[in-house]
Amino acid sequence: MFPERNVPLQACNTFGIVAKAFSLVRVRGESDVQAVLADPGLGPAPKFVLGGGSNVVLTGDVKPVVLKVEIRGRRFVGETAKAWVVEAGAGENWHDFVTWTLDQGWPGLENLALIPGTVGASPVQNIGAYGVELQDRFDSLDAIDLVTGRVFTLNAAQCAFGYRDSVFKHASDYGLAGRALILRVRFALPKPWKPVLGYLDLERKRAETGVAAPDARQIFDWICAIRRAKLPDPAVIGNAGSFFKNPTVTPEQCADIIARDPKVVHYPMPDGSIKLAAGWLIDACGWKGKSVGQASVYEKQALVLVNRGGATGGQVMTLARAIQTSVYERFGIRLEPEPVVV
Ligand code: EPU
16 A cells, blocks of 8 residues: 655645645545555554545644545435435535436435535534535445444434534544544435425525425525525635534523624524524624635625635634634634634
């Protein structure tokens, strides 16, 4: 097994940050991982799993061995009374996979169209958009243990999905961060299909177009249009989607914030907590368009940090910390970053 040395990573992270991997192995199947583990030099070395690079901030050259997941393949697995089960290799592009499932006549992922990244990364942060989270369409996944080389399968409960969270984001206790590489993911696409239209942006599309009962392809097209209108295309302007999670607060904390700023965007959650729109909080602190070096807050969506060209990971993180400080000083809320900082 010969790893590639000093590999430029600029094209491998959607922020477009310049950094290199000291050593990188392309993983096209589980045998590649087994070979890494059996190698006397690579086996014991720390490892970093890289998918589409859509949720990372690289703050320097990467010293751990980069395992770049390039496992391909999509197939129909079978059907149950309630779902079509479809599988994809972890290295498949997420949006291409969503498009393929619709082309095959298995709707259910249309609200998650155009999310950058790979299929393998989708369960790691339980991607979500416009009323659907990955966990709502998840069946199971196969992963490989990066210490023992053992392949194992996890169901949804074992993935411990939360809001932009899973067992793959935690290193302590039974967490699998840095310990496992996802090989394949299976999705359960619901029978019968029902549209998920609760979001305001989708309601607006319905009103504008007069299409009262859209099919999945129509919703897919609307989602693509909505995202293109407010989120920057990483192929044009480097970014990692929402940079912070939407924070949750108690009703008392929310009432306190409303007393200070009645316009605060907030949504009651089923568990009684209140979710606040982080983008609104950042916007209210006047951050839209502000920069540190070449890292800026996107003008159309304050929750997205962008690379104006040549931004370093350090500049992105300095900007992120300044935003956290000002939101904390004004609202008493600590914003938590969504991407993994390497
Ligand atoms: N808002 C502002 N100013 C801003 C940004 C937002 O006032 O600069 C307000 C909006 O007007 C709206 C509210 O904040 O009332 C929420 O904004 P939006 O609908 O754009 O959604 P979001 O909460 O900012 C979340 C997800 C997105 C997902 C959308 C749609 C998180 C962290 N982000 O964004 O996910 O696409 O909802 O479901 O949960 C991602 O995770 O990378 C991502 C893009």
